[in-house]
Amino acid sequence: DAKTTQPPSMDCAEGRAANLPCNHSTISGNEYVYWYRQIHSQGPQYIIHGLKNNETNEMASLIITEDRKSSTLILPHATLRDTAVYYCIVRPRAYNTDKLIFGTGTRLQVFP
């Protein structure tokens, strides 16, 4: 079973920030938080990951609470092309396994 909980759906106006929450209250010290998204009929796409510090890249920002029990993915200026299912995944630090446990994710709808 997935170790994360996400709202099933969210809406966001184009040009506004999209803030996608994720709860991972049972996360352990050696586990990272990863975010992927899946645009309709495509394979999942990596967005960002972090351990305990906030992270930012060209796609998004990841804010992890101090107790690491929850996080928020921020798309600063959402566009229509950001409409997708967003998956928050907890993954062990060791890179010897590619097993990702996906939940059902959050379906983000960006509207004009």
Next chain:
Amino acid sequence: ETGVTQSPTHLIKTRGQQVTLRCSSQSGHNTVSWYQQALGQGPQFIFQYYREEENGRGNFPPRFSGLQFPNYSSELNVNALELDDSALYLCASSGGLANTGELFFGEGSRLTVL
């Protein structure tokens, strides 16, 4: 640099038949994993291959099997197809010199079992 490519993109089979799906990993990646995604669900891990050996498996029966070749490409074989095997099958690759733990997924092969 080419990404992960999968073939075929779509196929239809009948119950009891066998199917082989193919995946070419991203250049420089040595690990390939396979996922099954039923309609409306998140992907589920089937297994992964590293250096031509299976080294991790999810909760799938033995009729799901695979291969990895010396060039790191891979095959997923499913025998005795069942209706519930209808799904999108995703291949992902990782590894290489700058291993950040990121998985690169292909577009998938959509299998319909009638």
